[in-house]
Amino acid sequence: MILADSAAAFSKLLQAIEIGITTGAIYALIAIGYTLVYGIIELINFAHGDVFMWGTAITYFVLVGGLHMNGAVGNVLELGGLILGLMLLCMVSCALIAVVLERVAYKPLRNAPRLAPLISAIGASFILENIALFFLGPAQDPVPHLFPNEGWTVFGASVKYLDLFIIILAVILMYALAMLINRTRIGRAMRSVAQDREAASLMGVNIDQIILITFILGGVLAGAASVVYVMYFPGTSYITGFKVGLTAFTAAVVGGIGNIYGAMFGGLFVGLVEGFVIQYIGSTWADAMVFAVLALVLVFRPSGFFGRLTPEKV
């Protein structure tokens, strides 16, 4: 009797962890976008969540509107091809939207007082959301399950094929990003701009180009995340970007904003918190708890887990 209860409790715990890791992987991919932009131009890209949301919207339109999917795709090759195509499409579109965003809303205000780009970001976010409202409608837009709904059962917790796919995808992408940042010339340029913008430009780095590349990278990762998001939840809505974006931003802050590894860790952390809240308290409180975590972290350790406390220079 007790053994059965504790086994059930243990599997509930494991399930929470599993959900946490899966959603955490998605949040991590989006959080990297926030942290990259903040590291380079010290601006919180409010509209990044909406870039992600547009990726999900494009996925939705392709799947439901274009291809009229209505069930799981059995053939692995077909599924793989579909996902690959969707990912390429979403990565490119999200990168495009991010580029337009940067050119229109952020570049003109690069030297303005801090309040102006922040307000511009809010305005851009609103515009993106409400254009999506026209196309997506106010309600949730469901997408049929594409992945076969099977998986393994590990100690009572179910791990589906999709979950594993998400985790592996996230790991691969993050590894590729880390390679890019650390081993390539462009990555070095990005790190230098993040460290000291004027010195980097004196060293011959094209600041505009680097900032553009940063936004493109963020968009690409968000595009990948958007495809798997639509398949995991499944479905999207125009307000998805707001909620997911805020959660991902929390992840970036928790890990230490400006720090890529921090964003990865933060994504995991926030995913786990959300998973536990959903399992043990209730899904209506998930958002509030994430915001509470954000507030706590910002109040007690604003530099996050991996960030360094930088004193404000006068």
Next chain:
Amino acid sequence: MQLPLKKGLFERLDWRRGVFRGWAVGLIAFLFFLFLPQVFAPLISQALNPIFPIGSFDLVLVLGSAGIFVLMALGLNVVVGFAGLLDLGYAAFFAIGAYSYGLANLGTAQVGDHTLKFAIWPLLLAAPVIAAMFGIILGAPTLRLRGDYLAIVTLGFGEIVPIVFQNISQVSWNLPLVGPVSFNLGGANGFLGLDRPATLNLPFQTIMFTLNDSANFYYLVFALVIIATIGLVMLRKSRIGRAWVAIREDETAAACSGVNLVATKLTAFAIGASVSGFAGVLYGSQYGVISPESFMFVVSITILVMIVLGGMGSIPGVITGALILGLINRLIVVVPTLFQNPDSLLYVSSRSLQEQIPRYLNDSQSLIYGIILLLVILLRPQGLIPSAIRKRELKGESLAVVEKEGSKVLMEVPSETPESSAEIGAFEELELAQAEVVVESLDRSGEGSGYDASPGLGGTSGGASK
């Protein structure tokens, strides 16, 4: 630069002075709105009859509702415009004000043995205090945060409060001194049936002040807006107002100059929250219905757009922006009904159009706000009616000392600086264009001669650093 000059009445009433023009326009606007219900509203309704047939559109009611937005915009102006703290969760205080009215008025709350049932008047005094307390509670954690983080945390709080109100229905505690306390927060449905008529108990007479009447409600809102404006103007000119401006421009410098950062920021939050609580009580009494959905993030952004459009930090600007957007907000509800009304010019006979147009209008409301926000901040960041400080920074108006038959007069003389900020490349240049005045020679005849405009000696670098 304050020169101790005696300003005679003649000099003060000079129509060439921008300040005089400003006050004159303000006086005209005040009189217009004061006599609106009796005199102007019927005239305007007549004039608008082709589009808005009589009976479909109550201008007084719409303006009364817009007035609530004006109050909220004035409050947010204190936090964002004066003190420079970007608060994205402003709707939370609005909700707190409305819910405190609801709790105290509905008659379902019990403290000890007493059932709480208050009319609107004591609540108009109590709700601001409650909201101010919450303003301090929610502002306290944000004290050390910079602009971006402050915005996010306030956004988070602004989201948490409606979620709390939405999810919690019945609360029953057993407090040690007071006894059992129980109240119902209404959950997702909110409150219904709050008091609309309200008796005003004056010492000599009891006046029945029905809020059902739109004119009465309008006058109430109008009076409160005037009181709030006067209070805020006095605050701005006071020591704390200057402290707020100092914090906005450069926190570190302000702290080094002896400004108590904690007290000043908390005061800004408290005052902003109390004005919003004020507005919340009015909102609750307007229709007698409160639902947690009307306090979502959209409301906070709407108010933000109002003050950005009008001019952050300038009271007449904020009132103008709030009136414009408040009218649009209210009209978006009224205009769709006109499409079905055969008496109006906007009548369309097609059924499907009649249903589609309201939907499009409603959906596009937030889109319009986003576009306005983006356009204003990119093209005219100082807003429609810039505050006096901004105007001097951006237009570079210089002050010339003129000697006129023995007495010195201070006059504003526009100098040769670009008209709009779009003509100047960076914001830094704008702030350096602030002109200092050096008087070289004074004519006996009293013409404004020889002033030397030299840029930015000791001009503020403001928030444009790095």
